[in-house]
Amino acid sequence: MxxxxxxxxxxxxxxxxxxxxxxxxxxxxxxxxxxxxxxxxxxxxxxxxxxxxxxxxxxxxxxxxxxxxxxxxxxxxxxxxxxxxxxxxxxxxxxxxxxxxxxxxxxxxxxxxxxxxxxxxxxxxxxxxxxxxxxxxGQRFAVDTRPRPRQPIVDRAGDALQSDRVLYVAGVYPNQLGDQAEEVVTQLSEVTGYAQDRLLSRVRSSPPEKFVQLVTFGRSRYQSMQAKLEAIDGVEIEAQEQPVDPDAPRQIVGDVSALTPETEQKLGGPQRAGDSVGRNGLQQAYQNYLTGSTETRVVTLDLKTGRQVAQLEEWPGRQNVSVKTTIDRATQAAAEQAVADTGTSALVAVQRDTGEILAVSTKGLHQERDALAGKFPAGTAFSIVAADALLKKKVSTKQKLACPQERTVGGAKFVHAGQSTGVTTSATFQENFAKGCVTALASLARRVTAGDLERSAKAFGVGLPWRLPLKSFSGALPGLASDADKAKAIAGQNVQMSPLSMALVAAAVGSGTWRPPVLVTDPKSPDPSAEATPATQPAPVPMDAEVRAALTTMMRAGAAGTPAQAGKGRVYGVRASAGSQQGWFVGWQGDVAIAVLTKNYDPAAVAGSFFAGLRNPS
CATH class of the missing domain: 3.10.450.50 (Nuclear Transport Factor 2; Chain: A,)
Structure with a gap:
């Protein structure tokens, strides 16, 4: 029927x-x-x-x-x-x-x-x-395919961000199988799990004298079935080196594995059994660029000699290309060293004047899920953004503010966990900003409107729709319906930010313009079909010159006397607490802006180690 x-x-x-x-x-x-x-x-x-x-x-x-x-x-x-x-x-x-x-x-x-x-x-x-x-x-059809080797992901200098790893390719020469092709392929199917009919059709459609790649294995998988594969008469194994072993930042670059029967069914694009496939990170996001598409020719062959008689059609396929990132090896090495002694930390470094991501390093956290896309309490690090709104409302950096141990604003209670200066008015707005006095900062809630804070947050990219090839989080500011809500926002208690979004805040003050982040410069989009119309990024937002000058001075005071300012060269920033033993350092030195998030460890010490590493590369 x-x-x-x-x-x-x-x-x-x-x-x-x-x-x-x-x-x-x-x-x-x-x-x-x-x-x-x-x-x-x-x-x-x-x-x-x-x-x-x-x-x-x-x-x-x-x-x-x-x-x-x-x-x-x-x-x-x-x-x-x-x-x-x-x-x-x-x-x-x-x-x-x-x-x-x-x-x-x-x-x-x-x-x-x-x-x-x-x-x-x-x-x-x-x-x-x-x-x-x-x-x-006396002739037959054949399909001659020529897969291209995987291309590398490279850093900003064009050097590969992965090293070669040996993959093992099982294949056959059809002309050596004779009438045993079906039996050989059946055995290979039983060992590997690939569909027997698909493997057999690959063999029968290929030129008989050509090595037909059928299945690719990583080292451990190959070793687990090596004896069974070697027992199949007619199957040959070729060891091939491919650039698939990721260097730092490993989770950003991503892992590559051989295509399995399961992933072959899930994936679209140009993949064939035997190919390598990106499992995560940029290797996964740019899979179709890194592998390209297979060159394919339809030909006729002489049945007796197996030689090609005519070419009937040819498709060159899409050329595979390397993926160029903004990662800088020296900066990445300094970041790796800086977090090495911590238990839980994340450090993101961006180029101050471009927003290009130079390094992403973590300890006990994930580079993509946490450093780029994590949603963490901003704490008093968000006072950088709040200060933009306050300075625009003509709050003077010299205004005296009391820093009591506790303060209530609009019914919300705030507690300053650091050493209190009492209730005197001897400390200025700048001094309270520098030491992150929650109670002093919260007291300024009535000096700004909800709209003022929301506009400043947006000007620093908070909540804007970034388009990175990997997951990212630009931050979230809740609705501010009361003085209590505004006070919490100024203290960063109801604001969530990622280390990446905070690094861009520092870069904005350092350069005078907020810019969206950049991780890959070429190709412009992970989707080859979208290359003609690259995704639109939020436009850069210049800062008010007077506000920027005041904030720069405030952040110079914020870094002074902290481990971040441990060596030569001026460091600008703020060391902030975010509860639950979490702390931030957000700032810049020279043309590199950073955000450091730590738990049970001084983030300013990590920042100081990082900046020292940039000055003294190993």
Missing amino acids: RRARRTLAATVTLAVASTTLTGCFEEPSPHDAVRDFLVGWQTEDYELAAGRTDGDAATVRKALADAKLELDAASFRFKITSIGVTGDESKADFHAEVDLGENNPLWQYEGVLPLHLVDGSWKVRWSPSVLHPELKE
Whole structure:
């Protein structure tokens, strides 16, 4: 029943495509013979197709079935384009579309069916050229594929951010298998889990003298089944070096593994069994660029010699390319060293004037999920953003503010965990900012509106829709409906930020302009189809010059006397608490801005170690 329904559907397709032809001939007409032959071929009802030819039925059935195997074709589709009759002879032209599978383009060509009358019935005059005009006796189809090796992810200087790792490729030479191909492939399927029919079609469709890559293994997986693979006569193993072992920042670069039967079913794109596939990080995000697409050629081969006779079609495939990042090796090395002695920490460094991410390093946290996309309490580090709003409202950096141990604002209670200066007014706004006095900062809530704070937050990129190739978080400021809400925002108690978003805040003050982050400079988008229209990023936002000058002075005071200012060169920043033993250092030195988040460790000490590492590279 299934075959009958499929045949009927195809018959209708062909009949509709040639309705203008059906009334052109008196019976007997060659149209029915043409239609039945093409329908039979298309639906794999080779008995129907063979019955409409003058050839030996078994020979025709085998030729049609072999064509599907030799092309590794997922499907054939045909359309009659014209039929002409001259006496007892006829000629039908048809258009063929062959789906070669493996995400290759459709192979389209124009074919010809010669017909003649045999005992009053029209028959297709059988020869191999019926399948394709250039196919001759003693020849067969083949599909020659040429996969390209995986390209590397590189740093801003163009050096690879991964080293070579040996992968093991199991494959065969079809001409050495003889009539044992099916048995060999069946054994390989049982060992590896790949579908037997897919492996066999790869073998049968390939040029016989070419090594056909069938399955790729990482070291551990290969070792687990090495003995079973070596026991399969006809299967050969090639060790191939590929740039897949990630260097720092490892979780940003990402891991690569051999394609497994499970991942082959899930993935689209140009992957084939035997390819490597990015599992996470940039390796996954840019998989289709790094692997490109396979070069494919449809050829005819001489059955006796196996040599190519003609090339029928060629698809060069999309060229695979390396992915260029903004990561700087020296900066990354300094970041790795800076967090080495901590238990839980994240450090993100960006280029102050561009927003380009120079380094991402973590200890006990994940570089993408936490450093780029983490949602952490901002604490008094957010006072940088709040100070922008306060300074715009003409709050003087010299205004005296009391820093009591406790203060209530709008019904919300604030506690200063550091050493209190009592309730005197001897400390200025700048001094309270520098030491992160929560109670003093919260007392300024009535000096700004909710709109003031929201505008400053947006100007520093908080909540804006960034478009990085990896997950990221630009921060979140809640609705501010009361003085208590505003006081909490100034103290960063109801604000969430990622280390990346805080690093960009520091870069904005350091450069005078907030800019969105950049991690990859080429290609412009992880999706090849979107390259013509790269994703729109938020526009840069320049700071008010007077506000920036005041904030720069405040952040110079914030870094002074902390471990961040441990060596030569001026450091600007603020050391802040965020509860639960979490702390921030947000600032810059020279053209590098950073955010450090730590738990049970002084973030300013990490910052000082980082800046020292930049000055004294190992």
